Amino acid sequence: MKREINVTDYANQITSAIPHGVLVTTRNGDRVNCMTIGWGTIGTMWSMPMMMIYIREGRFTRQMLDASGEFTLNVPFGETKTKKITAYCGSRSGRNTDKVKDLGLTLVESDLVKAPGIAELPLTLECRVLYKQLLDKNAVPEDVRKSMYPEDVDSSNPMANRDYHFCYYGKILKAYIIE
Numbered sequence: 001m002k003r004e005i006n007v008t009d010y011a012n013q014i015t016s017a018i019p020h021g022v023l024v025t026t027r028n029g030d031r032v033n034c035m036t037i038g039w040g041t042i043g044t045m046w047s048m049p050m051m052m053i054y055i056r057e058g059r060f061t062r063q064m065l066d067a068s069g070e071f072t073l074n075v076p077f078g079e080t081k082t083k084k085i086t087a088y089c090g091s092r093s094g095r096n097t098d099k100v101k102d103l104g105l106t107l108v109e110s111d112l113v114k115a116p117g118i119a120e121l122p123l124t125l126e127c128r129v130l131y132k133q134l135l136d137k138n139a140v141p142e143d144v145r146k147s148m149y150p151e152d153v154d155s156s157n158p159m160a161n162r163d164y165h166f167c168y169y170g171k172i173l174k175a176y177i178i179e
């Protein structure tokens with residue numbers, strides 16, 4: 001069952017959870033992939049509720065997002081322990097393995113997008129990408145550039161590397177908790 005929520009009532013839960021790791025789930029054809037994010041912004045843009053996520057150029061998720069234009073945000077809520085899931089989805093690439101299968105995640109069909117929700121991280125936002133933009137390297141503060149975008153680290157590295165982030169603006173179409 002999905003219990004629909006007003007996303008602003010849960011903004012605190014969402015913003016508190018993000019730095020500890022939440023998932024972005026994408027689907028392209030039969031392929032479903034989950035990736036951990038630790039940065040994200042929720043708010044209003046163009047008078048629409050918007051979830052902004054920041055995805056480095058080399059991530060498999062970037063390809064999936066560009067192909068499908070949709071994602072779900074999957075936020076831990078309630079009792080389920082999710083550290084193992086977010087650690088796994090934040091250190092393996094969907095290019096090399098099927099993380100959903102490896103972890104035995106429970107997919108729940110979405111109502112308005114093709115990307116499914118994940119029962120183990122039940123607070124769900126269904127989002128459609130309206131806009132994306134690559135961060136302007138020259139406008140990033142120098143200390144941030146040095147620590148977050150080290151030129152000598154290959155883009156396959158799951159942590160900081162030379163790739164800059166694309167910001168994806170995901171219009172929040174629906175928000176609910178999977179129960």
Ligand SMILES: Cc1cc2nc3c(=O)[nH]c(=O)nc-3n(C[C@H](O)[C@H](O)[C@H](O)COP(=O)(O)O)c2cc1C
Pocket residue numbers: 019020021033034035036037038039040054055056058059060061062086087089090091092093094095157158159
């Ligand atoms: C806690 C945590 C937070 C992360 N946050 C981000 C993020 O906000 N953006 C990003 O591009 N990668 C982030 N990563 C790294 C990706 O999750 C990781 O590279 C992942 O393997 C990419 O999966 P994919 O290639 O299947 O898309 C994070 C990793 C962890 C463990």
